[in-house]
Amino acid sequence: MTTSPAPQRPPATIVFIFGGSGDLNFRKLTPALYNLFLDGYLPEQFDVVGIGRSDYNDDTFRERLAEGIDEFSRRKNGPENAWATFSPHVGYLRMDGGDAAAYHLIADRVKAREAEWGAPANIIFYMSVAPQLVPGIATNLSQLSFCGDKNRVRIVVEKPFGHDLQSARELNALLLSHFAEEQIYRIDHYLGKETVQNLLALRFANTLFEPIWNHNYVEYVQLTAAETVGLEGRGGYYEGSGALRDMIQNHLLQLLCMVAMEPPTSFEADEIRNKKVDVLRAMRRVAPDQVDTIAVRGQYGTGEKAGKPSPAYRQEEGVNPESMTETFAAVTFFCDNWRWEGTPFYVRTGKHLAAKSSVITVQFRPAPHYAFPNEASKTWQHNCLIISIQPDMNIRLRFQAKRPGQTLALDPVEMEFNYDTSFKEQQPEAYETLLLDVMAGDATLFMRADQVDEAWQIVMPILDHWAAQTDPAAMPIYAPGSWGPDEASKLTERDGFSWMNG
Numbered sequence: 001m002t003t004s005p006a007p008q009r010p011p012a013t014i015v016f017i018f019g020g021s022g023d024l025n026f027r028k029l030t031p032a033l034y035n036l037f038l039d040g041y042l043p044e045q046f047d048v049v050g051i052g053r054s055d056y057n058d059d060t061f062r063e064r065l066a067e068g069i070d071e072f073s074r075r076k077n078g079p080e081n082a083w084a085t086f087s088p089h090v091g092y093l094r095m096d097g098g099d100a101a102a103y104h105l106i107a108d109r110v111k112a113r114e115a116e117w118g119a120p121a122n123i124i125f126y127m128s129v130a131p132q133l134v135p136g137i138a139t140n141l142s143q144l145s146f147c148g149d150k151n152r153v154r155i156v157v158e159k160p161f162g163h164d165l166q167s168a169r170e171l172n173a174l175l176l177s178h179f180a181e182e183q184i185y186r187i188d189h190y191l192g193k194e195t196v197q198n199l200l201a202l203r204f205a206n207t208l209f210e211p212i213w214n215h216n217y218v219e220y221v222q223l224t225a226a227e228t229v230g231l232e233g234r235g236g237y238y239e240g241s242g243a244l245r246d247m248i249q250n251h252l253l254q255l256l257c258m259v260a261m262e263p264p265t266s267f268e269a270d271e272i273r274n275k276k277v278d279v280l281r282a283m284r285r286v287a288p289d290q291v292d293t294i295a296v297r298g299q300y301g302t303g304e305k306a307g308k309p310s311p312a313y314r315q316e317e318g319v320n321p322e323s324m325t326e327t328f329a330a331v332t333f334f335c336d337n338w339r340w341e342g343t344p345f346y347v348r349t350g351k352h353l354a355a356k357s358s359v360i361t362v363q364f365r366p367a368p369h370y371a372f373p374n375e376a377s378k379t380w381q382h383n384c385l386i387i388s389i390q391p392d393m394n395i396r397l398r399f400q401a402k403r404p405g406q407t408l409a410l411d412p413v414e415m416e417f418n419y420d421t422s423f424k425e426q427q428p429e430a431y432e433t434l435l436l437d438v439m440a441g442d443a444t445l446f447m448r449a450d451q452v453d454e455a456w457q458i459v460m461p462i463l464d465h466w467a468a469q470t471d472p473a474a475m476p477i478y479a480p481g482s483w484g485p486d487e488a489s490k491l492t493e494r495d496g497f498s499w500m501n502g
């Protein structure tokens with residue numbers, strides 16, 4: 001999301017992707033760069049260099065990535081010869097990120113390109129590797145003479161950013177010992193989604209919602225990120241993570257910030273990030289003995305998918321048969337500030353749920369006086385703003401309307417804004433937006449160290465409480481294809497509400 005009306009082409013840039021041979025680059029990063037290239041956003045002088053230990057050379061690496069483009073790029077092979085024009089910009093360096101002596105390969109590559117281009121290049125180091133490798137790579141990079149150049153060198157760090165508060169602090173301290181904060185781009189791909197960025201437009205480019213966007217009018221907010229997929233071959237990672245760490249500490253708390261933040265005075269990166277971190281600071285820290293009242297976890301059991309038996313989480317590859325890792329988490333958060341005091345924010349996420357659906361629901365309070373006869377509205381519902389992030393991309397406003405006829409009958413109806421019908425432009429993938437922002441030096445959609453820290457502080461009491469419960473029989477099990485364990489409904493029902501499904 002560049003803040004200028006039309007994005008400028010970035011200057012000459014080399015993107016080094018540590019983990020170039022891995023899944024994220026294959027499915028997301030190179031397809032995103034390729035789409036940016038096709039859309040004319042990349043400079044003429046750019047290189048993408050994958051780094052890994054796997055045995056590729058430039059040609060075999062390009063062949064491998066071409067398969068990823070075929071399968072995962074929204075533009076597929078694009079116009080004729082598009083890949084043939086793009087692929088010479090792609091190369092591979094075979095090296096071990098832990099081998100400090102190998103880093104001259106990077107320096108040599110930069111030197112050669114700059115000589116060819118006749119100008120210094122911006123350099124981006126993308127950490128698409130397991131988190132435990134990041135400190136070593138960052139330390140080795142810092143030995144390169146140009147790394148301290150704030151104007152042209154940036155480092156992108158993938159999630160998870162730490163495993164807990166302590167490790168996140170250590171990682172931040174290490175990165176900040178080698179790079180300035182403005183060089184560090186902590187990525188959260190949810191912030192690159194069009195529908196998520198549109199939350200800022202919805203709230204701050206309209207007068208309609210802002211006057212009622214507070215605890216006086218909003219009864220509660222629900223944020224759901226439901227997935228139908230399971231582990232997708234990432235059992236090793238997920239087993240050490242779980243739903244709270246994997247989705248809530250980062251993506252869902254960031255969404256919550258977009259819903260709850262105060263209006264910014266500008267779209268400067270730090271102004272937006274200041275407003276977001278204020279929300280995180282205001283969020284209630286839960287006492288250990290309160291965790292069971294505000295948080296529920298669960299794990300998927302055996303079931304059936306596409307007519308075939310599907311294994312329970314504890315039977316998945318890389319998972320402990322007595323695992324206590326949650327594949328579902330639901331939490332009631334409160335933001336203790338003037339705007340939101342007393343309004344619950346119900347947040348939930350899970351694997352193998354009934355639908356793929358990321359939705360924010362803002363439920364308004366009932367009308368102060370209901371003059372209609374009770375029998376007028378058998379299906380009476382509160383006003384509600386439903387913001388669908390994905391896969392549907394729409395915003396629906398639900399209100400009561402009179403059903404045509406001679407009786408006074410009211411029914412809930414919806415006004416809908418839909419991206420597909422309102423705009424003809426294609427939606428860029430989140431990684432396209434975020435990679436272009438890194439190249440442009442725009443950190444608005446990236447997390448600052450203090451945001452990461454606050455988000456960990458918020459979830460730590462829940463994680464600690466759950467970690468202390470070790471009886472496998474105590475883990476609530478839910479059926480794949482459901483909306484999670486029954487216990488999750490208690491969170492909302494306790495307050496007289498229910499989850500909005502589907």
Ligand SMILES: NC(=O)C1=CN([C@@H]2O[C@H](COP(=O)(O)OP(=O)(O)OC[C@H]3O[C@@H](n4cnc5c(N)ncnc54)[C@H](OP(=O)(O)O)[C@@H]3O)[C@@H](O)[C@H]2O)C=CC1
Nearest residue numbers: 019020021022023024052053054096097128129130158159
């Ligand atoms: N895949 C996804 O959908 C998502 C991934 N992420 C995050 O992105 C990061 C990468 O994930 P993903 O691509 O799935 O992981 P993979 O396991 O597929 O890839 C890991 C990469 O790290 C490289 N690597 C491992 N050890 C070294 C080393 N010593 N030196 C250099 N390279 C090394 C591997 O290359 P080689 O074996 O050739 O050395 C490989 O390219 C992780 O932090 C993950 O959490 C975040 C969101 C989504």
Ligand SMILES: O=C1O[C@H](COP(=O)(O)O)[C@@H](O)[C@H](O)[C@H]1O
Nearest residue numbers: 159189225227229246247358390
């Ligand atoms: O970061 C992650 O996100 C994906 C969900 O992303 P989405 O864009 O498809 O909603 C999730 O599957 C994965 O476990 C998590 O690490």
